[in-house]
Structure formats: structure tokens, C-alpha cells
Amino acid sequence: MATFVPYKNYFYNQFHGMSSLIVHSVGIEQSSPGFVHGPDVRQFYSLHFCLHGGGILRTNNKVHTVEVGDLMLIYPHTKVYPKADRQNPWELCWVGFTGGDARLLTDAIGFTPLKPVLQTPIGSRAKIEETFREIYGCRGDRPAQIVGMTGKLYSCLSFLMTQTSQVFPHNPGLEYMEPACEYIAANFANKITVEDIARAVGVSRSCLYRAFLANMSLSPLDYLTEYRIKASCNLLEKGCFSLKEVAYQCGFTNALYYSKVFKKVMGFPPTNYLDHLSAYRPKVEDSES
Incomplete structure (x- = not known):
């Protein structure tokens, strides 16, 4: 071998x-x-x-x-x-x-x-x-x-x-994606809904839903959820916040619900994130081997 x-x-x-x-x-x-x-x-x-x-x-x-x-x-x-x-x-x-x-x-x-x-x-x-x-x-x-x-x-x-x-290609609703994603990036920590996103973009909820499916193959709610989870990963890496603090800073109502959603998206609970990061994503400086 x-x-x-x-x-x-x-x-x-x-x-x-x-x-x-x-x-x-x-x-x-x-x-x-x-x-x-x-x-x-x-x-x-x-x-x-x-x-x-x-x-x-x-x-x-x-x-x-x-x-x-x-x-x-x-x-x-x-x-x-x-x-x-x-x-x-x-x-x-x-x-x-x-x-x-x-x-x-x-x-x-x-x-x-x-x-x-x-x-x-x-x-x-x-x-x-x-x-x-x-x-x-x-x-x-x-x-x-x-x-x-x-x-x-x-x-x-x-x-x-x-x-x-x-x-x-021109996927239907492509012009709505950038303002929708920008709104989510600026407001994910708040208790926003899909209706809030659609209202900010100026389209109906159903139109926004079709646009996300056509261009990202996921719903606006799934995109918002995964964005919040990714943002929470950044906070977890800092190691100075409790799960409750991380949950609230990323728009979740409580730590229990946040942990449940995190596991559904990532495949493991947030309490295991740092161990997972160490095992699978080591931080290596730019090197010339």
C-alpha cells in the first residue's frame, strides 16, 4: 500500500x-x-x-x-x-x-x-x-x-x-438574492421572520421562497437558520461565551432550542464543536512543505 x-x-x-x-x-x-x-x-x-x-x-x-x-x-x-x-x-x-x-x-x-x-x-x-x-x-x-x-x-x-x-443562466428571482442575504447578515441576531425578509426585499413570501429554491436549493428559513448556526460557530471558537449567550447573540430564543438546531444542521451538539474543530479542521499557518 x-x-x-x-x-x-x-x-x-x-x-x-x-x-x-x-x-x-x-x-x-x-x-x-x-x-x-x-x-x-x-x-x-x-x-x-x-x-x-x-x-x-x-x-x-x-x-x-x-x-x-x-x-x-x-x-x-x-x-x-x-x-x-x-x-x-x-x-x-x-x-x-x-x-x-x-x-x-x-x-x-x-x-x-x-x-x-x-x-x-x-x-x-x-x-x-x-x-x-x-x-x-x-x-x-x-x-x-x-x-x-x-x-x-x-x-x-x-x-x-x-x-x-x-x-x-438566469435563475428566477436572482435579483432578490443579494438584498435578502444582506438583510439576513445585518439582522440575523434579531427575531426576524421570513416575512420580515420578504418585506425588506419588496416581494411576497412565496416569491422569495421560489427565489431561494431556484438559486440556493434551500428555503429562506433554512438559509437564515444555517447562517445563525455558522455565526454561532464563530462565537464558540472564541471560547468566552456560554451556550445561552451564544444562542441569544445569534437570534435563538433559548439555549436548548439552539442546541437542538445546531445538532440538526452540523450533526453534533455545540458542546462538541471545539473538539470537532480540533480533530478535523486544524489551524495551520501558510507553509511550504
Whole structure:
């Protein structure tokens, strides 16, 4: 059996909220056999390219096989279980990004929440790897580096679009998504309802519901719930708040209900979050192994 030496080189951009498309993080890693990256719920898009080996992506109640040359897209606010193969674990290069154009651009490549894994032509794979490495090569928090990473990301996405010949889709209600998400981000700590969100956007509740299903494959209430849970994870990581304080700061009525919802979304209770984080998501500084 082959010996795999796990490594992970990556960079996190501190200024990832500044434009319609911006790199959140970028890296390359060799996973250990059977390593599980999750369960996880992210707030950004994460696009992976499988260089070697393979694994599976479990999301939206489906299991997708990932092999050499495949692209894998992890959507924000969606619970995922990426798992490296036990015999031949994947080596991945990846880029995380956010912004108002992110969904439009990934749709144009051919991804959907129900189709998050795409095969690539063998003849294009060297170029795809090169575009990912170019993003990583620009990493840094200086203005020129931030703009450079975003420019290389656009180049990467543009090349991927040429491989699929997709046209820009227009999902119903796309224009409502950004103001709805902005309202949730600004008010999730309050006792807001779906009606409040719809009223702020200027549409009916049913129209907002259809827009979220078409563009995010989940309801406005599920999005709000998962946003609150993700925000609570950030507070739990600080380690200076009780469960009751975390619950109230994230819009939940009490700690018991918060714990129940947290377990439903994440798969384990909030009291186990820090142990889970330590076991599956170690904080590693940018390194060159």
C-alpha cells in the first residue's frame, strides 16, 4: 500500500468582503487516507480540482464520487461531508471565493447544487492545474496581491467556461438574492421572520421562497437558520461565551432550542464543536512543505 504524506499549504485573505468577486482562501493539500473534512457548513464557495487519488462528496442527501481530473464545488450554507479515499486519498488544489457574481459564474461552468462534481477533458487538466497554482502564487494581503488573486480567479473561471460551453443562466428571482442575504447578515441576531425578509426585499413570501429554491436549493428559513448556526460557530471558537449567550447573540430564543438546531444542521451538539474543530479542521499557518 502506498504511503501518503499529508500536507496542506494555504492562505486566508483577511479582506475577503470587499468586492463582487474576491478570493477568500486558496491552497493545495494531500489528505491522509480516509480523512473527513466535515461535517462542515461554509460561508463561501469552495472550488476544488482533484490532482491525484479520489474521494467522495456527501451533500444534499446524495453521494458524489470524485476522481482524478474532476472539479468539485462546495456551495455556501450547505452541509457537506467531503471524504478522501481510504486507499488512494485525493490531492486537491482549491480556491474559496465570495461575492455577488459567484453563483452566476459557477452556474455558467455547469455546476448546480445537485451536480457539484464535473469531469474535465484530459487534455485540459494541466492548464486547469496551472490556473489554480497561479491564484496561489499571487497570495497575500497587499492590495496588489488581493487584486492579483481575483484576476487569476477570473482567468481560471473563464477557462473552465470554455470547457463546458455553457451560457449565462438566469435563475428566477436572482435579483432578490443579494438584498435578502444582506438583510439576513445585518439582522440575523434579531427575531426576524421570513416575512420580515420578504418585506425588506419588496416581494411576497412565496416569491422569495421560489427565489431561494431556484438559486440556493434551500428555503429562506433554512438559509437564515444555517447562517445563525455558522455565526454561532464563530462565537464558540472564541471560547468566552456560554451556550445561552451564544444562542441569544445569534437570534435563538433559548439555549436548548439552539442546541437542538445546531445538532440538526452540523450533526453534533455545540458542546462538541471545539473538539470537532480540533480533530478535523486544524489551524495551520501558510507553509511550504
